[in-house]
Amino acid sequence: MLTSSTNWLEKVKTRRNKEEIMGENPTHNKKTGLPRKRFYRARAHSNPLSDSHFPIPISPDEVDYSLHYPEVVKVDPSKKIEFADVGCGFGGLLIALAPLFPDNLMIGMELRDKVTEYVKERILGLRTTNPGQYQNISVVRTNSMKYIPNYFGKGQLKKMFFLFPDPHFKEKNHRRRVISPFLLDEYAYVLAVGGIIYTITDVEELGEWMKSCLEEHPMFEALTTEELEADQVVKLLTAATEEGQKVARNGGQTFRAVFRRIATH
Secondary structure, three states, rough: OOOOOHHHHHHHHHHHHHHHHOOOOOOEEOOOOOOHHHHOOOOOOOOOOOOOOOOOOOHHHHHHHHHHHHHHHHHOOOEEEEEEOOOOOOOOHHHHOOOOOOOOEEEEEEEHHHHHHHHHHHHHHHHHHOOOOOOOOEEEEEOOHHHHHHHHHOOOEEEEEEEEEOOOOHHHHHHHHOOOOOHHHHHHEEEEEEEEEEEOOOOOOHHHHHHHHHHHOOOOOOHHHHHHOOOOOOOOHOOOOHHHHHHHOOOOOOOEEEEOOOOOO
16 A cells, blocks of 8 residues: 555655646646746755865856857847846845836846756746846855855845854854855955945844944944835845745844945045
8 A cells, every 4th residue: 555655755756647648738837938946845954164166167258148148148248147146046136126127237146056057047038038137146165155256256246145144153153154254355346446345144143244344354244224115125135035934924133234335545
């Protein structure tokens, strides 16, 4: 006698076989053409210090924009990426930002291969069902802790996002945190003066860590309360991402730190 889990698995296999025979893509929603998230699930986090195998541009000049933004490049081949969502997850923030900043190119940077593939398929689906839209966003599988300077030149970015990063609770693993004094030097290099770095987490200790790192760095200053209230992006930090929505559903707290890149003398 089959167990309930075996029955479920057989039903999934049967359904997928029928879809394939009928020429349908089982990993995508038939009505919307968008990918089904359940086929792209992966571990919540990856070790950023481990070696992964994927192509890496030698320098920012080697990034092939035609692969990421083909329609934009046809009109203006000189445009550069200005927003970077580091650890973009399933791409919720990118999708929300795209129509708000149609003239800015944005890239999501994600280490997990299945998640990266999902975001790629999601963007392609949105471009197909919304002609002329979502041409300004893309995603790349990479390790941002190692290769930020390979993708962006000095002062190229206007906004960087670090939303609900891996807390790496153990002290010995704090070196894996995506916000650190050393990495802030790199972020300050690729951010233009006046550029904004956005961080948010539901882990209080990590929130204090990121805030203190930014406060102690000489090239960043916190936005004022008035500036935070006027920034339309701040409202998306929890609302646009899967992690943020989950925290909101569970009634959890979030800890935010938003800082501006300043000039030094």
